Amino acid sequence: MNVQIAEDIRTVDRMLNLWIPKESAKPATIHRAMRYSIFAGGKRMRPVLCLAAARTCEIRRAADALPAACAVECVHTYSLIHDDLPCMDDDDIRRGRPTSHKVFGEGIAVLAGDALLTVAFEILARMKPTPRYSAADYVTELSRAAGSRNLVGGQVADLEGEKKSCSSSDLRFIHRGKTAAMIIASLKLGAMAANATPRTLGIMEEFGDNLGLAFQVIDDILDVTQSSEKLGKSAGKDAAAGKTTYPALLGLEASQKEAARLTEKALAVLSPLGERAVTLRELAGKLLARQS
Amino acid sequence: MNVQIAEDIRTVDRMLNLWIPKESAKPATIHRAMRYSIFAGGKRMRPVLCLAAARTCEIRRAADALPAACAVECVHTYSLIHDDLPCMDDDDIRRGRPTSHKVFGEGIAVLAGDALLTVAFEILARMKPTPRYSAADYVTELSRAAGSRNLVGGQVADLEGEKKSCSSSDLRFIHRGKTAAMIIASLKLGAMAANATPRTLGIMEEFGDNLGLAFQVIDDILDVTQSSEKLGKSAGKDAAAGKTTYPALLGLEASQKEAARLTEKALAVLSPLGERAVTLRELAGKLLARQS
Numbered sequence: 001m002n003v004q005i006a007e008d009i010r011t012v013d014r015m016l017n018l019w020i021p022k023e024s025a026k027p028a029t030i031h032r033a034m035r036y037s038i039f040a041g042g043k044r045m046r047p048v049l050c051l052a053a054a055r056t057c058e059i060r061r062a063a064d065a066l067p068a069a070c071a072v073e074c075v076h077t078y079s080l081i082h083d084d085l086p087c088m089d090d091d092d093i094r095r096g097r098p099t100s101h102k103v104f105g106e107g108i109a110v111l112a113g114d115a116l117l118t119v120a121f122e123i124l125a126r127m128k129p130t131p132r133y134s135a136a137d138y139v140t141e142l143s144r145a146a147g148s149r150n151l152v153g154g155q156v157a158d159l160e161g162e163k164k165s166c167s168s169s170d171l172r173f174i175h176r177g178k179t180a181a182m183i184i185a186s187l188k189l190g191a192m193a194a195n196a197t198p199r200t201l202g203i204m205e206e207f208g209d210n211l212g213l214a215f216q217v218i219d220d221i222l223d224v225t226q227s228s229e230k231l232g233k234s235a236g237k238d239a240a241a242g243k244t245t246y247p248a249l250l251g252l253e254a255s256q257k258e259a260a261r262l263t264e265k266a267l268a269v270l271s272p273l274g275e276r277a278v279t280l281r282e283l284a285g286k287l288l289a290r291q292s
Numbered sequence: 293m294n295v296q297i298a299e300d301i302r303t304v305d306r307m308l309n310l311w312i313p314k315e316s317a318k319p320a321t322i323h324r325a326m327r328y329s330i331f332a333g334g335k336r337m338r339p340v341l342c343l344a345a346a347r348t349c350e351i352r353r354a355a356d357a358l359p360a361a362c363a364v365e366c367v368h369t370y371s372l373i374h375d376d377l378p379c380m381d382d383d384d385i386r387r388g389r390p391t392s393h394k395v396f397g398e399g400i401a402v403l404a405g406d407a408l409l410t411v412a413f414e415i416l417a418r419m420k421p422t423p424r425y426s427a428a429d430y431v432t433e434l435s436r437a438a439g440s441r442n443l444v445g446g447q448v449a450d451l452e453g454e455k456k457s458c459s460s461s462d463l464r465f466i467h468r469g470k471t472a473a474m475i476i477a478s479l480k481l482g483a484m485a486a487n488a489t490p491r492t493l494g495i496m497e498e499f500g501d502n503l504g505l506a507f508q509v510i511d512d513i514l515d516v517t518q519s520s521e522k523l524g525k526s527a528g529k530d531a532a533a534g535k536t537t538y539p540a541l542l543g544l545e546a547s548q549k550e551a552a553r554l555t556e557k558a559l560a561v562l563s564p565l566g567e568r569a570v571t572l573r574e575l576a577g578k579l580l581a582r583q584s
Contacts, residue, residue: 021440026465030440030448082406087398106379107451110402114374114409115440121413122435125428136417136427143414148313148322148407156322159399173318 002282004055005048008062008069012047013039015070019123033104033112034119038077040095045287046072046186052279053190053204065193067126068138072186074120075146079182081113083155091237117146130195138189145185154178158243166244172213179219180212187280203269207280210266215287217259220245221252222290263288294574296347297340300354300361304339305331307362311415325396325404326411330369332387337507337579338364338478344571345482345496351568357485359418360430364478366412367438371474373405375447383529409438422487430481437477446470450535458536464505471511472504479572495561499572502558507579509551512537513544514582555580 016038023031047069054065084091084099085106091099101109120142127138145151154177161170187204196204223238224247238245246255266284270277308330315323339361346357376383376391377398383391393401412434419430437443446469453466479496488496515530516539530537538547558576562569 025441027445027448027452029452030445034440078406082402085399085402087402107377108448110374110377110379111444111448111451113406114370115444117406117409118435118439118444121431122439125431125435127428129426134421134427135431136419139413139417139427139431143410143417147410147414148326149317152403152407152410153319153322156319156400156403159403160319160321 002279004279005052005283008048008051009044011066012044012051012069012073015066016073019067019070019126020074020119029104029108030111030115033100033108034115036103037081037094037100037112038074038116040097042073042077042095044073045283046076046182049183049208049280049283050186050190052283053187054194055190056273056276056280057191057194057196057200061194062190064128064130065190067123068142068186068189068193071120071124071142072182072189074116074123075142075151076182078113078116078120079146079151079155079178081109081116085109088155088159089237089241120146124189127189127193130193132195132197133192138192141185141188141192145181150177150181152177154181161244162242166249168249171244171246171249175213175216176209179216180209183212183215184208200273203272207266207269207284210262210269211284211287214259214262214266214284217246217255217262218288218290220247221255221259224252259288294571296571297344297575300340300343301336303358304336304343304361304365307358308365311359311362311418312366312411321396321400322403322407325392325400326407328395329373329386329392329404330366330408332389334365334369334387336365337575338368338474341475341500341572341575342478342482344575345479345488346486347482348565348568348572349483349486349488349492353486354482356420356422357482359415360434360478360481360485363412363416363434364474364481366408366415367434367443368474370405370408370412371438371443371447371470373401373408377401380447380451381529381533412438416481419481419485422485424487424489425484430484433477433480433484437473442469442473444469446473453536454534458541460541463536463538463541467505467508468501471508472501475504475507476500492565495564498561499558499576502554502561503576503579506551506554506558506576509538509547509554510580510582512539513547513551516544551580 020034021031025031050065050069050072051062055062080094081100083089084094085101092102100112124138124142125135127135129135154174157174184205187208188201191201191204263284267281270280312326313323317323342357342361342364343354347354372386373392375381376386377393384394392404416430416434417427419427421427446466449466476497479500480493483493483496555576559573562572
């Protein structure tokens, strides 16, 4: 792995450990549950993208994006805890370990998700304003991406999609909300911390949209082609839940082509940024090649 | 009712209607569920306290506190939706109507709560900075009050308290978290919008702490003395769930005295603010006298 990426992951883990209350803080259970899920060995894709976006815009400003990098990981982890609940996707395994509600019970799992979503904004409030962007801009960006039209909206459409057949445009709405919106926010928040121009934010938005959609198509493919052991979560769940997926809609080969096309498009969008976008390109390549 | 309070409630309702997405926004279900709960006829106690605090500090600045007033109501409504879930307090009636999960199902109820918590921060980001306070200060205040040591922490302690007997200090921890923390945040955010001095914020904090604890003792009393019909929610639930309450711990008469003592203390704290605090005094008086 790129040395910079490995170092970014260690830094994010260190800051999350500082900024999420310790188990010694009362009530212990909620802090234990928050930490159980946030330190479950996630890939830290969103924080890494956030820091890479900051470094792409201004090499010396990556450290300023750290609160945003940690905040997006908190939002992502909250969404996994809630999505895994029995009343949602009803998943028992996540990142190779029992899901939050299996360990702590449903009530605490709901509350651990709530607390991680809340602490994301507390952490985000640590971001320094830049000449172009204020604390209010960061909060607006994250809350829209996580809100009812995007992250939450995608999960609603996903839940409702279990009961009916989805068109490819329904599926795209779900993937934009569940995956692309938070990837876009991660990139934009990193770029904003580096005082990027509105034009660069537009590039990050288009790159993130294509990358996020590619990521989700690959997720659908892996769900049918890989074992649960390899994925660290239950494989074959989508079909079992009656969910429409890309492979079900287009077939496996066409889905693989679609993922490659979206990744190519994402890479093409980056061209105005030239050599500076080397890490973002590398990350996009790795996401397409991943097996879990 | 005080004319100003009635007008504040109408203004808050109008702004919530503007700032929460319409049902026409996709996906419709989530916006229907958010609106079902936020427009369920709540008392709007927190927004009213927020605006009264702003007006106490600077009569012309109440309008500047409107985003905070709406944000605290969104957080309060989210917490009710999640608290009512079968995996928490398992309540079927709230504000005289079926609870969110009875109408929309558990999955959508969890998501409606998530979306209301998220939109609270999007709305809060509309607050204007003042010479003393930035957008980051508002976000820090709300996220701490709603977070794992306060609002969420209180609900965790409440859930865990069902399984054991609580001391009066456990009970105070629960009440501080579940009720006082968000009342304090409502008052402080209003005062911050009016550029209040740190000393005045300290007064709001102490006033809110006593008022919040008084409010919760009265809630416990009403739970045993009033009918479900009058309360608009299930009466007698605390005892049925094996929860320790003030009346159970101290007896009914001593609980009533405790509520009066806390309210007196709250009023005494306000004395340095003199005549300007007339509405806050009136609100504290009404909360002690309430029957539902």
